[in-house]
Amino acid sequence: MHIVVLGMNHKTASVELRERVSLSQDALERLLADLRDSRTVMESVVLSTCNRTELYALVNSIRAGQDYLLTRFTGMICLDRSVVESSTYFIQGEQAVAHAMRVASGLDSVVVGETQILGQMRNAFQIAFEAGNTGAMFNRLFREVIHVGKRAQSETTIGQNPVSVSYAAVQLANKFFGDMSGRKALVVGAGHMGELALQHLHALGFKQLYVANRTMARAQSVAQAVGAIAIDLANVTDVLSDVDVVLSATGAPGYTLVAKDIAKALKARKHQPMVLLDIAVPRDLDPEIANLPGVYLYDVDDLDGVIEANIQERERQSVVVESMIRESVEAFSNWLTEQEVVPLIAALRAKGESIQQQVMESLARKLPNLTERDRKVLNKHTMSIVNQLLRDPIQNMKELAMASGDAEYISLFAQLFGVDEAAIASQSSMAARHLSAEATFVELFQRMRGEARRMTEDNRVLHPVLR
C-alpha cells in the first residue's frame, strides 16, 4: 500500500488552470463517489481551495494510482493529459504525508503561515469521512495532519505576524499600548483601507473608535458596523486630543493633519504619547509631525518594513514547524507499525487466556470441593500469572517493531510463542500486502533507491508504507 498525492497549486499552475479544477460541492461529491467505487483507490480525501486542488489517496500500486488520479484530473479540466501532467505534482510515501502536514500548517500557502487552510483541510477530511472514503489509515493520518496544523498555530507565531498594511499598522499600535480596552482611536477616511483598518482596530477591543470622512453618509455606514462614532472630516481636530491612535487612509491630495493640529492636541492631553499611522499614498499626515516630542509617526514605507520583518519571522518559524512535521511523520509511522503488532498481541493474549481456562477446568475436576470463593481467587491469580508473563514480551515486541520500522519480528515472535501465523496474517494485512507480488519491479527498484537515499540522508526508521 502507498500513500500518494496528486495536486495542483499556485506554484505549478496558473490561476486559469486552478479555476478549472476548483470543485463545487456537487462536483466534489461526484469525485469522492468515483474514488470510493474505484478498485485502484482504497481511501481518499480531496482538498479543493482557491489556490490548490489535491487528491490524497491510498493505493495498491503507485503507477496504477498515479495513472488513475491523472485521468481523474484530466477529466476535471478537459485538457490534454500532457498539460495536466506538467501542471501537477505527484508525491508518495513519507513526502506525501509531510506534504499534507505542510499544507495544513500553512507552509505551502501563498502567504506562509496563513490559518484558513487548516479549516479547509479539516473540512476536506470531514466530507471524505462522511462520504465513506476514508478508513483506519486516513482517519489516523488526517488526525495527525490536523494536529500538526493546530500545533503550528498554537506553539509558534507563524500565523501571528501580519502581512497586510492595515493589519501591520494595528500591530504597531499594539506594540505601544498592549491592552486596548482603555484606549481610543480615530480612523480618517472611510474607503476600503480605512474600513479594513477599522475592523482590525475593533477586533483589538478599543474603548472608543471614531471615523472621520468627507462624506458623512459613508462615515456613518462604516461606523455603524463596528459601533464607532462618525464625524465630519472638517471637525477631526475636535477629537484629536481624546485619541491615542490616529490612522489615516484617505485618497485626498494634501495633508489632512498638520503639525500644528497635533501639537495642540498633545498640549490638551498633557503630552501623553500618540501613535499616528499614515497608510495613504499620497501621504495624509504632515511629516513635520514626527519632530514633535511624544509622537510616533509611521508611513507606508515604515509599514512595509514591519511586513518584511513579519514575513522573515514567519520563515524563521517555519523551521520550527518543519521539526514538528518530522515528529508527526514518525508518530504516524509508529502507529502504522503498532497496527501490525496488534493481531499478534491479540493472538498471544487469546492463547494465554485459553491455557488459563484449561488449567482452571483441570483444577475444577481434580479439586471438586473448592468453594466459589476459592475458584475466584484461583482464577484471579492464574490470570495474573498470564498477564505478568506476557507484559514484557508484548512491550518489547512493540518497541522492536517500532525500532526496525518493519513488522519482521512478528513472525519470529509468533514462532517463539507457538502462535498460528496464518491466523495473524488473516488479521494483519499491511506488511504482507506491502511486500506482495502486486509490487512491480519498477516499484521495488524505486523503493530500494528511496531507501538508499534515505539511509544516507536520514537515520530514521519509518514504516514501509512511508518509504
Add this chain to the structure above:
Amino acid sequence: MYDAAIVSYAVSLTLFFSDVLQPRRAFNRSAVLLLFVAFLSTTGLLFIRFRILHAFPAYTRSDTMLFIAWIMLVTTLVLDTFFRIGLVLFFANVVGFFIFLFAGYRQGSDMLRWFPNQDLLLLHIVLATLSEAALAFSFAFAVMHLLQESNLRYKRWNRWFLLLPSLSKIDSLCLLTTAIGFFLLFAAMAIGDVWGKLVLHQWLVWSAKPIATIIVWVMYGVFLGLRVRRSGTTRGMMIYQVACFVATLVNLGAIGHLLPLHQPVSP
C-alpha cells in the same frame, strides 16, 4: 556546585540568545532545562551554606547576592510557566546572572559574625534582599522598555521588536516591581533601625549605609511619584530608573564595605 550552576546558567543564557536570533525548539527547551539545573544548583548551594552555618544563609554579602539570584531564578521560571511575557526570562536572568557571578566572586571573602536579636536582623536582611530582587526586575523591565522604545522610535523592525511586549505592558510591570521594591526597602530600613536601637542602643541614621539607602529609596520614590503623576513613562524616566538601579548596586556592593555597621561587628 557553584561551577555547575554558573556553567549551566551561562550556557542557558547563550542558548536563549541564540533562540532569539533564530528560533529552534531544541535550543529553547535546552535553555529552560539548563536554567532549571542552575536553579537546582543554586538551591543546593544555599542548602550547603545553611548546613555549614546552621542558620539562614543571608548574613554575608555573597550569601545575600546568591539569595537574590535564586529569587530571580524562581520568579522567572514561575513567570515563564504561567504567564509568558516576551523575553522576560532572558532579560531578568541576564541581570540575575551578573549578580550570581558577583556572589561567586565575593564567596569566602566575607567574614561572618553573630549578633544578638538574630531574628530581627534576619527579617531585615530578607526584606532588603526581596526588595533588591524586585528592583533588579524593575531594572530588567526598564532595559526592555528602552530597547523597545528605541526600536519603535528609530523604526528598527528586528526580532527584538517582534518578541518584546508592548511598551504599556513593560511599563506596568516596571511600575509594579518598583513599587514592591520601594515598600520592601522601606520596611527593611525600618526594621534595621529598630534592630540597631536594640543592639547598639542608638538610632542608626547618620552613617553612610543608612544615608545611601535612604538616597536610593528617595530616588525610587521620585520615579514612582513622576510615573503616577504622568500616568505614563517616558524614555528619560526609564533612563532614570536604570540610574536608580546602578545606585542600588553601588549601595549593595560598595557602601557597606566602607561602614563599621555593615562590616563584621562584635556584639
